[in-house]
Amino acid sequence: xxxxxxxxxxxxxxxxxxxxxxxxxxxxxxxxxxxxxxxxxxxxxxxxxxxxxxxxxxxxxxxxxxxxxxxxxxxxxxxxxxxxxxxxxxxxxxxxxxxxxxxxxxxxxxxxxxxxxxxxxxxxxxxxxxxxxxxxxxxxxxxxxxxxxxxxxxxxxxxxxxxxxxxxxxxxxxxxxxxxxxxxxxxxxxxxxxxxxxxxxxxxxxxxxxxxxxxxxxxxxxxxxxxxxxxxxxxxxxxxxxxxxxxxxxxxxxxxxxxxxxxxxxxxxxxxxxxxxxxxxxxxxxxxxxxxxxxxxxxxxxxxxxxxxxxxxxxxxxxxxxxxxxxxxxxxxxxxxxxxxxxxxxxxxxxxxxxxxxxxxxxxxxxxxxxxxxxxxxxxxxxxxxxxxxxxxxxxxxxxxxxxxxxxxxxxxxxxxxxxxxxxxxxxxxxxxxxxxxxxxxxxxxxxxxxxxxxxxxxxxxxxxxxxxxxxxxxxxxxxxxxxxxxxxxxxxxxxxxxxxxxxxxxxxxxxxxxxxxxxxxxxxxxxxxxxxxxxxxxxxxxxxxxxxxxxxxxxxxxxxxxxxxxx
Amino acid sequence: xxxxxxxxxxxxxxxxxxxxxxxxxxxxxxxxxxxxxxxxxxxxxxxxxxxxxxxxxxxxxxxxxxxxxxxxxxxxxxxxxxxxxxxxxxxxxxxxxxxxxxxxxxxxxxxxxxxxxxxxxxxxxxxxxxxxxxxxxxxxxxxxxxxxxxxxxxxxxxxxxxxxxxxxxxxxxxxxxxxxxxxxxxxxxxxxxxxxxxxxxxxxxxxxxxxxxxxxxxxxxxxxxxxxxxxxxxxxxxxxxxxxxxxxxxxxxxxxxxxxxxxxxxxxxxxxxxxxxxxxxxxxxxxxxxxxxxxxxxxxxxxxxxxxxxxxxxxxxxxxxxxxxxxxxxxxxxxxxxxxx
Numbered sequence: 024x025x026x027x028x029x030x031x032x033x034x035x036x037x038x039x040x041x042x043x044x045x046x047x048x049x050x051x052x053x054x055x056x057x058x059x060x061x062x063x064x065x066x067x068x069x070x071x072x073x074x075x076x077x078x079x080x081x082x083x084x085x086x087x088x089x090x091x092x093x094x095x096x097x098x099x100x101x102x103x104x105x106x107x108x109x110x111x112x113x114x115x116x117x118x119x120x121x122x123x124x125x126x127x128x129x130x131x132x133x134x135x136x137x138x139x140x141x142x143x144x145x146x147x148x149x150x151x152x153x154x155x156x157x158x159x160x161x162x163x164x165x166x167x168x169x170x171x172x173x174x175x176x177x178x179x180x181x182x183x184x185x186x187x188x189x190x191x192x193x194x195x196x197x198x199x200x201x202x203x204x205x206x207x208x209x210x211x212x213x214x215x216x217x218x219x220x221x222x223x224x225x226x227x228x229x230x231x232x233x234x235x236x237x238x239x240x241x242x243x244x245x246x247x248x249x250x251x252x253x254x255x256x257x258x259x260x261x262x263x264x265x266x267x268x269x270x271x272x273x274x275x276x277x278x279x280x281x282x283x284x285x286x287x288x289x290x291x292x293x294x295x296x297x298x299x300x301x302x303x304x305x306x307x308x309x310x311x312x313x314x315x316x317x318x319x320x321x322x323x324x325x326x327x328x329x330x331x332x333x334x335x336x337x338x339x340x341x342x343x344x345x346x347x348x349x350x351x352x353x354x355x356x357x358x359x360x361x362x363x364x365x366x367x368x369x370x371x372x373x374x375x376x377x378x379x380x381x382x383x384x385x386x387x388x389x390x391x392x393x394x395x396x397x398x399x400x401x402x403x404x405x406x407x408x409x410x411x412x413x414x415x416x417x418x419x420x421x422x423x424x425x426x427x428x429x430x431x432x433x434x435x436x437x438x439x440x441x442x443x444x445x446x447x448x449x450x451x452x453x454x455x456x457x458x459x460x461x462x463x464x465x466x467x468x469x470x471x472x473x474x475x476x477x478x479x480x481x482x483x484x485x486x487x488x489x490x491x492x493x494x495x496x497x498x499x500x501x502x503x504x505x506x507x508x509x510x511x512x513x514x515x516x517x518x519x520x521x522x523x524x525x526x527x528x529x530x531x532x533x534x535x536x537x538x539x540x541x542x543x544x545x546x547x548x549x550x551x552x553x554x555x556x557x558x559x560x561x562x563x564x565x566x567x568x569x570x571x572x573x574x575x576x577x578x579x580x581x582x583x584x585x586x587x588x589x590x591x
Numbered sequence: 592x593x594x595x596x597x598x599x600x601x602x603x604x605x606x607x608x609x610x611x612x613x614x615x616x617x618x619x620x621x622x623x624x625x626x627x628x629x630x631x632x633x634x635x636x637x638x639x640x641x642x643x644x645x646x647x648x649x650x651x652x653x654x655x656x657x658x659x660x661x662x663x664x665x666x667x668x669x670x671x672x673x674x675x676x677x678x679x680x681x682x683x684x685x686x687x688x689x690x691x692x693x694x695x696x697x698x699x700x701x702x703x704x705x706x707x708x709x710x711x712x713x714x715x716x717x718x719x720x721x722x723x724x725x726x727x728x729x730x731x732x733x734x735x736x737x738x739x740x741x742x743x744x745x746x747x748x749x750x751x752x753x754x755x756x757x758x759x760x761x762x763x764x765x766x767x768x769x770x771x772x773x774x775x776x777x778x779x780x781x782x783x784x785x786x787x788x789x790x791x792x793x794x795x796x797x798x799x800x801x802x803x804x805x806x807x808x809x810x811x812x813x814x815x816x817x818x819x820x821x822x823x824x825x826x827x828x829x830x831x832x833x834x835x836x837x838x839x840x841x842x843x844x845x846x847x848x849x850x851x852x853x854x855x856x857x858x859x860x861x862x863x864x865x866x867x868x869x870x871x872x873x874x875x876x877x878x879x880x881x882x883x884x885x886x887x888x889x890x891x892x893x894x895x896x897x898x899x900x901x902x903x904x905x906x907x908x909x910x911x912x913x914x915x916x917x918x919x920x921x922x923x924x925x926x927x928x929x930x931x932x
Contacts, residue, residue, distance in 0.1 A: 084788075096708075170670045172674075250879050251714075251887075252883040253878075287877065288877045289877070290874075290875065292772075293775070293875070296780030296787070297780070297786075467653070468660065468890075469653055469654040469655020469892055472656075
């Protein structure tokens with residue numbers, strides 16, 4: 024755990040360009056590999072591939088059906104790496120928790136963290152030729168903040184405390200906040216704030232909202248075509264010249280490839296088969312069983328790497344029986360050998376998570392490793408103490424005639440990465456070990472929402488990605504305020520916890536945030552609110568002649584196709 | 592006359608009998624062509640209305656509040672909520688939304704998709720092209736398979752029948768998605784003959800069309816062969832033979848024609864239901880089309896899109912069965928005689 028203080032206190036005027044440069048010197052040497060858990064040394068990106076080659080077309084098979092290519096409207100975690108090809112953010116939040124300029128030149132922040140002067144670079148143009156100036160940024164923010172117009176239904180959380188914003192000179196936008204909020208800077212680091220050309224706002228809503236070739240933004244590629252559920256084709260923008268300082272490809276901001284096609288192949292076996300036959304060059308999200316096909320074959324490369332945010336976890340609903348009793352929560356967490364279950368299902372292609380926050384980024388807490396090792400005897404004792412002493416004919420514990428049942432309805436679209444298989448194994452282990460009836464049921468989203476609203480669930484499973492855990496933490500743990508704790512199905516309503524969440528969110532001081540997130544992870548584990556299970560990760564496999572995969576050290580995800588090239 | 596062994600399973604024989612009825616029905620329901628068309632149009636309007644109504648009730652009975660689903664994380668934001676309700680007309684009670692929807696249909700306005708934010712009519716028009724290509728290719732291939740197999744197996748090559756029967760059982764009992772996956776695994780991923788990525792060219796159409804055509808074609812072959820067998824038992828077959836017509840000639844010029852009637856009705860039924868097959872094929876072969884957007888629409892409860900797809904697929908069904916009835920009319924002189932009388 025890196026607890027060294029950040030080189031500069033954030034908030035000092037014009038600190039960023041420098042911090043960025045410092046971070047860059049450390050990162051460029053081993054960009055991508057600092058984070059990659061590679062099962063195959065030969066998969067190390069671009070290690071011995073020689074000089075990058077210009078040109079070529081690449082087909083990339085992806086699992087996620089990207090619903091819209093409008094960067095402001097798309098909230099899909101896995102869409103980020105795709106959409107960044109055409110829509111670069113203003114800032115970049117790196118893996119150290121620092122912010123660097125991207126298509127902006129920098130931000131000057133007042134001491135009280137309430138005034139932000141966003142400076143724009145000279146010579147930046149949208150793909151339709153229009154210049155990026157303060158007026159264009161203001162116009163984009165106008166659209167994002169206007170809730171009446173209904174352009175975005177996901178109102179950016181980052182704009183919540185923005186009191187005013189204006190173009191204070193042709194290349195500077197000044198934002199005034201009513202209170203400090205890290206969400207604001209994070210928002211400026213996502214595609215959801217990526218400026219669009221003024222001409223875009225003249226488009227009819229039915230063209231604007233789905234997105235497509237007409238959405239002129241600023242990115243290393245432009246969208247050539249978009250066919251929902253099928254493919255998105257990007258073509259190179261040769262004059263693209265802006266890149267964060269910690270990226271490896273400083274001297275080559277524009278893409279090497281002439282064209283990249285993201286082909287939606289929802290079935291894992293289809294991506295595998297198509298890659299094996301050379302019908303596609305790269306495939307994302309390789310199924311665990313298919314990993315050896317690519318890892319062990321020199322004609323291919325395979326990599327898996329952790330991503331940021333909150334890890335895949337079980338959130339225990341403390342507002343009702345049986346988990347209102349901390350002893351039952353502890354028994355649930357100690358009652359099965361989760362590590363062994365994951366090891367047998369994933370065969371080493373996924374890692375067990377111990378801490379609630381990802382290992383990616385500055386808030387990882389490795390000290391939590393092994394905090395809840397399996398202890399079946401203790402779990403049974405705890406349940407006996409809690410009064411669950413009777414057993415029914417199935418061997419399930421009873422208390423006052425009630426069965427010890429834990430229901431976990433989950434939205435079927437979110438069931439991936441063999442989560443259902445894991446749940447089946449967990450249910451079998453819990454029934455056998457401690458007489459607990461665990462019911463994991465994939466249901467449609469409407470049913471799930473209704474059950475959650477009626478508090479008819481005992482357990483909620485979720486992983487939430489992103490460059491910073493702040494959004495996921497609010498959603499999952501800040502349960503007393505439904506506008507923040509939208510996914511707060513654990514109903515913790517814990518003032519101590521929420522005070523820590525606020526400390527981590529309403530500041531841009533990295534040290535304060537680190538301390539708060541360590542405290543948060545201690546609270547939610549010591550009170551047995553959460554069982555972290557699987558370190559969320561991304562994977563890809565590719566033909567051996569494809570090189571140059573680079574990672575976003577903040578989210579852990581791939582950066583996109585900008586740095587990728589094909590060996591001739 | 593030679594008695595041919597009766598190979599078809601009883602179910603098929605019954606079906607052949609059932610679908611052989613339409614001539615009689617036609618004579619009852621309309622003596623003139625325009626009457627048939629007129630009745631069909633009235634029927635079509637009624638069926639379309641019923642389909643929309645049932646779908647409308649069903650999607651509204653699905654759990655989940657539409658406004659909250661549209662808003663996601665922002666479901667508790669009063670301003671956004673009000674704006675969303677106003678934009679999508681959700682302030683109206685369900686029956687009023689239903690009437691508004693019905694009223695807009697004649698002008699081609701099927702609303703805007705909740706999830707894709709494009710006009711539903713436009714989305715369907717775009718997606719219909721690849722689905723229609725797939726369905727048409729599958730149908731043509733199925734008809735070819737059906738007639739070739741039926742004709743070949745009613746001839747005097749006794750070994751062909753058991754072989755065709757085995758294939759029939761395999762293709763008819765295999766789940767459609769399994770067949771699609773096997774075709775993909777063998778011919779695309781193992782042999783590398785067809786690319787799954789390539790959905791624009793004719794080559795990209797081969798495997799998905801085969802996945803549709805094989806079960807359908809062999810089903811058709813069963814019905815056709817059964818019809819041929821029955822026709823050959825009729826006295827006219829003997830008469831034709833007695834007049835010197837060759838065995839093959841009787842089969843080709845008389846028996847096949849008789850057998851085609853139930854087959855055409857069956858083709859109409861199958862063609863109308865092709866959208867269901869397209870859903871599976873489009874998913875497995877990652878092709879764009881109506882099936883893909885239908886699945887996505889149901890997953891996210893995109894009511895305007897679900898309704899639009901229900902409308903179009905019902906229309907396709909009606910169009911296909913009407914076409915089949917008209918084709919039967921052209922093919923069967925008895926029906927034409929009825930129409931002239």
